[in-house]
Amino acid sequence: MNKWIWTVTAVILLVTLVLEFAFLGDYDSHWWNAIPAFYALWGLVGCAVMIYTAKWIAKNLLNRDVSYYD
Amino acid sequence: MIEILTIPGILFIAGALLLTLIPQKLRSPLFLLFPLLAFVIIWMRPDGYQVTTAFLDYELILMQTDSLSRVFGLIFSFIALGAGIYAYHLKDLGQQVNALAYAGGALGVTFAGDLxxxxIFWEVMAVTSTWLIWARRTPQTDAAGMRYLLYHILGGGLLFAGILWHLADTGSLAVVTLTQAYTPANVLMLLGVGVNAAAVPFHTWLADAYPKATITGSIFMSAFTTKTAVYVLIRMFPGWEILIWFGAVMTLYGVFYAVICKDIREILSYHIVSQVGYMIVAIGIGTEMALNGSTAHAFNNILYKTLMFMAAGAILYSVGSSKMSHLGGLHKKLRWVLLLYMVGAFSISGIPLFNGFVSKGLTISAAGYAGNETAMLVLLLASVGTWLSVGLKLPYFTWFNKQDYEGEVKPVPANMYIAMGITAAACLFFGVWPQALLGLMPFEESYNPFYLYHFVEVTQILLMTFVVFWLLKKKLAPELVTVLDIDWFFRKAAPSVRSLFVVKVDRFYDRTEEMILATTGRLAKAFENPMLWLNPFTDKKNQATSYSQAMEVGMSFILLTILVMLLWFFLI
Incomplete structure (x- = not known):
């Protein structure tokens, strides 16, 4: 199961990278277009940051016992 | 008169009254008739169609049609039909009547030509939707419904105050586009609408009440209140820059909580805040393309968010819980619900060939064309959170994570599947054929979502989000918790405020009353017999029959004298 998921993910990512470098090389509508594979990085970093901050804030500030308001 | 009954909002409310008069078996089929009728009527009304009536010195425009109100009217009546099918098995008159009147309120607001x-329709929505929370009849939902109602009374009050101020300023009640000026009237109206749009920090009513509403009630609620507010914002406040910031905060705040929360209906509720944020950012940008983006996104959101709420409701119906810690391993027993849910999840995450791909693309591109790159990046980050929270976390911990679900699984009624099937089909239809949707937009739109850059952008973001989720999914594992939000401040303050302004005041009145009664009692006792004070000859016991002998002789003598005088007067 795991191996299958990783293979499909890697293949799709590769396809998008090929498409980006082969066909979208000359686009420059935004400053971040200068960074290669920017959207992949944005997803990677964004998701990791979101999970860690959400977890940290939930644990230290927001989570309470289930009957807190009762 | 007949023309007034063809106004969708009034038609629904009249229908709701009619439902109370007919036998139970006919109620569910008749319920469906009204959205169908409304859909046809709205489709047929030409631009500029008006129904007016006189009220006091004012001319009210009960219905006014243009391309913006039409597209909202069509989707509202469509989803009322879908939600009606979903609730077909329901035998609760109160819920049916209120749900129909609630949808009527939303349609009434959409076509209202005057403030x-x-x-009025705005307040109809507030009251009727509260019933859909109370209909669960538990102490928790009673309290949540009251908080919800109080919040909407506040919002409606702000809006109405703004409208009256606006009337005093301009002398006009017409629903028009307001130029950006922070006058008291405009600010009050904006705040009032902002409450219904669940703009942070006025969003807690949504996340508090929607997960607690009835299974079918939350379907209606997820579609109408916030989207009606979005409609009014597009109509009255396009291009108001402050909305960009409110919207941007909402997109991130909503997904952030959707990542934290552990109840599937709560996750979806917080996620509404995020989605409405997208629409509000676009309204703040205010270009024609952005307003189209906001409209298209509201339209699509009604479809896929309702679909997701339907699937979550089906789980709650079938398993009896919506808490992720009670779920997991349902992929064998509720496979079709998973499939239908994933259509909604793919749509909301903007996967190509699903409808969210079109409207999200349009909205984000509009931000780009307007030169607002910060807004673009915020929206892209929010779409990471969307995919993470409702596209990956929610389905993973509901249908997978365990080998098999061990508890009892009730069969999901066929009508629920039909309703989910229809909405899922609509999500796919508008995803594959976006021109059908873009043709309905308020402004002419030539946007084509199917281009290489868009495909690369979306695929890379979603793919890497998936990778990180897969590696870190244990961090999001279900727990049984209450997650605090801004409502903590007033929910915690409520007991002291109640004690200060209700209990203490009450007690003061009670004490005063007791004191007055006690004093009166004492005085009455003391002055029971005035003779005790007036006549020094009475005995201590002060009985009327036991005067002293001397007194009795004296009184007899007086009485005799009077009698003699009377005889003298009358006889002689």
């Missing part, structure tokens, strides 16, 4: 009509 008075608008605010």
């Amino acid at each position: 008075l009509t608008l605010v």
Whole structure:
């Protein structure tokens, strides 16, 4: 199961990278277009940051016992 | 008169009254008739169609049609039909009547040509939707419904105050586009609408009440209140820059909580805040393309968010819980619900060939064309959170994570599947054929979502989000918790405020009353017999029959004298 998921993910990512470098090389509508594979990085970093901050804030500030308001 | 009954909002409310008069078996089929009728009527009304009536010195425009109100009217009546099918098995008159009237309120606001009509339908929505929370009849939902109602009374009050101020300033009640000026009237109206749009920090009513509403009630609620507010914002406040910031905060705040929360209906509720944020950012940008983006996104959101709420409701119906810690391993027993849910999840995450791909693309591109790169990046980050929270976390911990679900699984009624099937089909239809949707937009739109850059952008973001989720999914594992939000401040303050302004005041009145009664009692006792004070000859016991002998002789003598005098007077 795991191996299958990783293979499909890697293949799709590769396809998008090929498409980006082969066909979208000359686009420059935004400053971040200068960074290669920017959207992949944005997803990677964004998701990791979101999970860690959400977890940290939930644990230290927001989570309470289930009957807190009762 | 007949023409007034063809106004969708009034038609629904009249229908709701009619439902109370007919036998139970006919109620569910008749319920469906009204959205169908409304859909046809709205489709047929030409631009500029008006129904007016006189009220006091004002001319009210009960219905006014243009391309913006039409597209909202069509989707509202469509989803009322879908939600009606979903609730077909329901035998609760109160819920059916209120759900229909609630949808009527939303349609009434959509077609209102003047602010008075608008605010009346606005309040109809507030009251009727509260019933859909109370209908669960538990102490928790009673309290949540009251908080919800109080919040909407506040919002409606702000809006109405703004409208009256606006009337005093301009002498006009017409629903028009307001130029950006922070006058008291405009600010009050904006705040009032902002409450219904669940703009942070006025969003807690949504996340508090929607997960607690009835299974079928939350379907209606997820579609109408916030989207009606979005409609009014597009109509009255396009291009108001402050909305960009409110919207941007909402997109991130909503997904952030959707990542934290552990109850599937709560996750979806917080996620509404995020989605409405997208629409509000676009309204703040205010270009024609952005307003189309906001409209298209509201339209699509009604479809896929309702679909997701339907699937979550089906789980709650079938398993009896919506808490992720009670779920997991349902992929064998509720496979079709998973499949239908994933259509919604793919749509909301903007996967190509699903409808969210079109409207999200349009909205984000509009931000780009307007030169607002910060807004673009915020929206892209929010779409990471969307995919993470409702596209990956929710389905993973509900249908997978365990080998098999061990508890009892009730079969899901066929009508629920049909309703989910229809909405899922609509999500796919508008995803594959976006021109059908873009043709309905308020402004002419030539946007084509199917281009290489868009495909690369979306695929890379979603793919890497998936990778990180897969590696870190244990961090999001279900727990049984209450997650605090801004409502903590007033929910915690409520007991002291109640004690200060209700209990203490009450007690003061009670004490005063007791004191007055006690004093009166004492005085009455003391002056029971005035003779005790007036006549020094009475005995201590002060009985009327036991005067002293001397007194009795004296009184007899007086009485005799009077009798003699009377005889003298009358006889002689």
